[in-house]
Amino acid sequence: MSIDLKTIKHISKLSRxxxxxxxxxxxxxxxxxxxxxxxxxxxxxxxxVEPLTSVAETTLKLRSDEVKSKxxxxxxxxxxxxxxxxxxxxxxxIE
Amino acid sequence: xxxxxxQSLSELVxxxxxxxxxxxxxxxxxxxxxxxxKELNAYITEDYANALNKAKKFDEKPDLDLKLxxxxxxxxDLFCTRDLRTTAGSKILNNFVPTYExxxxxxxxxxxxxxxxxxxxxxxxxxxxNETSFFGNVQNPIDKNLVPGGxxxxxxxxxxxxxxxxxxxxxxxxxxxxxxxxxxxxGLKPTYGSCSRYGIVAFASxxxxxxxxxxxxxxxxxxxxxxxxxxxxxxxxxxxKRNEYSKELTKDIKGKKIGIPKEYRVDGMPKEIEDLWKxxxxxxxxxxxxxIDISLPHTNYALPTYYIVAPAEASSNxxxxxxxxxxxxxxxxxxxEMYEKTRSEGFGAEVQRRxxxxxYVLSSGYYDAYYLKAQxxxxxxxxxxxxxYKKVDAILTPSTPSSAFKIGEKTNDxxxxxxxxxxxxxxxxxxxxxxxxxxxxxxxGYPLGLQIIGKAFDEQNILNIAYAMEDKINFKNNINxxxxx
Numbered sequence: 001m002s003i004d005l006k007t008i009k010h011i012s013k014l015s016r017x018x019x020x021x022x023x024x025x026x027x028x029x030x031x032x033x034x035x036x037x038x039x040x041x042x043x044x045x046x047x048x049v050e051p052l053t054s055v056a057e058t059t060l061k062l063r064s065d066e067v068k069s070k071x072x073x074x075x076x077x078x079x080x081x082x083x084x085x086x087x088x089x090x091x092x093x094i095e
Numbered sequence: 096x097x098x099x100x101x102q103s104l105s106e107l108v109x110x111x112x113x114x115x116x117x118x119x120x121x122x123x124x125x126x127x128x129x130x131x132x133k134e135l136n137a138y139i140t141e142d143y144a145n146a147l148n149k150a151k152k153f154d155e156k157p158d159l160d161l162k163l164x165x166x167x168x169x170x171x172d173l174f175c176t177r178d179l180r181t182t183a184g185s186k187i188l189n190n191f192v193p194t195y196e197x198x199x200x201x202x203x204x205x206x207x208x209x210x211x212x213x214x215x216x217x218x219x220x221x222x223x224x225n226e227t228s229f230f231g232n233v234q235n236p237i238d239k240n241l242v243p244g245g246x247x248x249x250x251x252x253x254x255x256x257x258x259x260x261x262x263x264x265x266x267x268x269x270x271x272x273x274x275x276x277x278x279x280x281x282g283l284k285p286t287y288g289s290c291s292r293y294g295i296v297a298f299a300s301x302x303x304x305x306x307x308x309x310x311x312x313x314x315x316x317x318x319x320x321x322x323x324x325x326x327x328x329x330x331x332x333x334x335x336k337r338n339e340y341s342k343e344l345t346k347d348i349k350g351k352k353i354g355i356p357k358e359y360r361v362d363g364m365p366k367e368i369e370d371l372w373k374x375x376x377x378x379x380x381x382x383x384x385x386x387i388d389i390s391l392p393h394t395n396y397a398l399p400t401y402y403i404v405a406p407a408e409a410s411s412n413x414x415x416x417x418x419x420x421x422x423x424x425x426x427x428x429x430x431x432e433m434y435e436k437t438r439s440e441g442f443g444a445e446v447q448r449r450x451x452x453x454x455y456v457l458s459s460g461y462y463d464a465y466y467l468k469a470q471x472x473x474x475x476x477x478x479x480x481x482x483x484y485k486k487v488d489a490i491l492t493p494s495t496p497s498s499a500f501k502i503g504e505k506t507n508d509x510x511x512x513x514x515x516x517x518x519x520x521x522x523x524x525x526x527x528x529x530x531x532x533x534x535x536x537x538x539x540g541y542p543l544g545l546q547i548i549g550k551a552f553d554e555q556n557i558l559n560i561a562y563a564m565e566d567k568i569n570f571k572n573n574i575n576x577x578x579x580x
Contacts, residue, residue: 008451015410015454016417017447018435030448030509031455037510038399041468044475051470052477054301055526055551056288056331063327075194079421088419091430 003031099124100257104166104314107260111157111164118157118165122150122209125167129211129258134578135234137253139172140180140213149209161207162321169259171250172213173220174200174305175294179210183296184218184228184246187416187423187441197294198326199263199305206321211259215249218443219413220270220298222246223515224505227445232502235278236574237541241499244274250308251278255572261309261318265295267302268401269495269519272531275308276494276544279533279572281315281561282308284519286551287526288333291326299408300331302401302523312532312562317341319554338555346563349383353547353560354487358394359518361496367537368493375491375534375545375564382563387487391479396472397521398513403456403469404524409446410453416441448509477525484550489557492518494531494544518546528554532561533570540573 008028012019019027082089099121102110110116126143146167153165175181175193182188196204204210217227225233225248233248235241236256243252247264251274254262264271266284275282283306290305297303307318320341325334355376360369376386418424418437425440427433442450456465483490496517505512522529527548534545545564549557 003455007455011451011455011458012435014458015447015450016414016431016434016438017442017450018432018439027448027451031452033508033510034402034448034452034513037513038402038465040399041396041403041472044393044396044472046468046471046475049471049474051467052474053470054331055477055524056333058288058331058333060330061327061334069195072194075192076420079191079194081190081418081422081424090419091427091433093430 003028003035100128102260103310104261104317107166108164111166112159118150118153118209119147121165122146122167122211125211125259131579132256132258135236135252135256136231137215137233137249137256137258138169138212139182139184139215139230139249142179142210142212146209146211153207153209158207162317163203163206163208166208166260167211168203168208168261169211169214169253170200170262171216171247171264173216173265173296174263175296176200176210176213179213181213181296182230183220184216184230185442185446186229189229189423191421195294198291198324198328199295199322202322202324203263214253214262217246217248218446219296219409220246220265220267221409221445221449223269223273223512225249226502226506227443229443234578235499236578237278237499239577240502241541242277242502244277244499246270247274247308251275251280251282254278254280254308254310255574261307261314263305263318263322264308265303265305266523267298267405268523269516271306271308272494272519272529272544272546273515275531276533277499277542279542279570280308280310281312281530281532282306283315283319283530283554284522284528285319285323285554286528288331289323289552289554291324291329291332293326293328297412299405300412301408302405312558312565313341313344315530316344316558335552340555340558343555344562345559346382346566348560348563351384351489351556351560352387352487353379353384354387354389354483354490356389356391356394356483356490356492358391359492361517364496368496368543371535371543371545372493378564378567379491379560381567384560389483389487389490391483391521393472393475393479394521397476397524398517400469400472400476400524401520402452402513403465404473406449406453407457407466408453410450410457413446413450473524476521480525480527488550489560490548492546492548494518494546498537498539498541498543522548527551528557530557530561532565532568533572534568535570536573542572
């Protein structure tokens with residue numbers, strides 16, 4: 001199996017990470033060597049094996065739906081890269 | 096007392112309780128030593144002034160019944176600390192100040208400990224050498240230009256250099272045990288579900304666990320006792336009866352059955368590691384343990400499995416870093432371009448690589464071939480351990496396939512870097528507890544560690560075995576303070 005530049009560009013779109021030509025080539029090389037290593041799993045027959053989704057063999061607990069945290073709006077907003085008193089700010093979405 | 100920083104956690108607790116030392120004296124000593132040790136680059140954020148104030152307050156009204164009375168401590172910068180910057184070693188969280196506290200750190204402060212600062216780590220805990228941190232690499236106090244291991248590299252360096260009496264790290268594939276092994280310190284990765292993940296910056300949620308790192312096994316047991324609690328804020332936290340690990344610690348391990356897995360004798364393993372393992376077996380026998388050969392047949396498939404499962408979970412967990420609500424933002428013409436530029440400039444190369452791997456294995460058409468396949472092999476790996484534990488109480492292996500390597504030595508070859516975790520990764524995949532203890536040195540004088548793997552929730556047993564073996568090994572770390580001018 002080989003991951004080409006077209007695939008890298010597709011994954012970069014899905015990942016929302018922009019890549020230029022140079023970075024794409026480097027990533028293709030890295031990913032190919034990592035996937036060569038991962039291909040080892042194909043040696044194993046796993047048709048009748050149940051997938052393991054969680055090692056914690058518990059069922060999720062229920063709890064009452066109560067508000068426990070304080071109103072931290074101002075502190076939360078303060079972490080925003082573009083500060084505004086009341087909202088998070090993003091580039092214009094609707095023309 | 097000039098030798099305060101040489102004391103173990105247990106000694107410091109004892110001296111504060113008997114009023115031979117005040118919290119202020121102890122805190123001042125560790126702050127001063129940390130300040131003289133900037134060259135190690137172990138800290139990302141220092142909080143010394145606040146620490147000294149808190150120590151003063153503690154001394155005015157000391158509560159000496161607490162388990163960590165007035166003990167200063169720095170923690171890995173992956174734990175959210177209320178009102179103190181938490182970066183996860185990443186540019187994308189460079190200015191992030193949490194509005195809440197992680198459960199594990201809250202447990203520590205509840206027992207009287209005092210935060211000194213946040214310790215360096217690989218970006219989002221993705222790395223085995225602390226070289227992926229946005230805040231630069233960390234020096235190993237053992238030798239200049241030697242990596243301290245990773246991802247909890249700032250933590251291992253700080254404990255070994257005695258900048259903090261004890262610390263906490265996180266371990267997704269070996270990130271506590273490997274750095275402990277590289278620095279001659281003790282590190283415990285607890286059973287999955289035993290320490291809360293609430294407030295820890297998430298990497299791979301089905302594998303991440305917090306755990307203690309210390310100078311010795313007893314200190315490690317004491318800190319584990321403090322951090323291991325059931326927490327309803329973490330849906331995978333498990334409500335089981337926890338021991339008072341430090342009180343119940345015993346060197347009596349007579350008749351304990353310890354397994355030696357033949358598959359851990361990997362190709363190209365240096366003779367020094369093989370010899371260390373043999374020595375470890377002798378130590379265990381000297382302690383009265385019974386040695387039994389076992390097989391963990393799918394060991395060789397653990398790393399490929401891990402490099403599907405962990406990046407897949409990471410790609411999903413790290414989707415939240417979009418430059419909108421917190422952290423770094425790069426401007427773009429439109430929303431999508433802003434996302435793409437923010438993530439391209441905000442994440443480092445290793446994190447981007449893993450997000451891309453994860454996105455690929457989860458993408459349409461590849462999910463079954465990779466992700467589902469890996470989950471099935473993960474089951475086989477867990478079955479291996481379940482089978483082995485029918486015959487033995489614990490398993491003894493080397494912690495790492497080599498001693499610490501030079502800074503820059505493996506950065507250009509991701510696969511060779513990944514191979515560092517060959518002995519630690521299976522433990523995370525199976526959700527088991529594992530502890531690394533220093534057990535000897537190689538020809539260069541660099542520390543080597545042995546790993547003891549336990550049954551789920553059997554931390555007490557592996558702590559006991561480690562405690563008994565530590566006594567026989569009588570390891571002395573060779574650190575000459577080269578970085579202090």
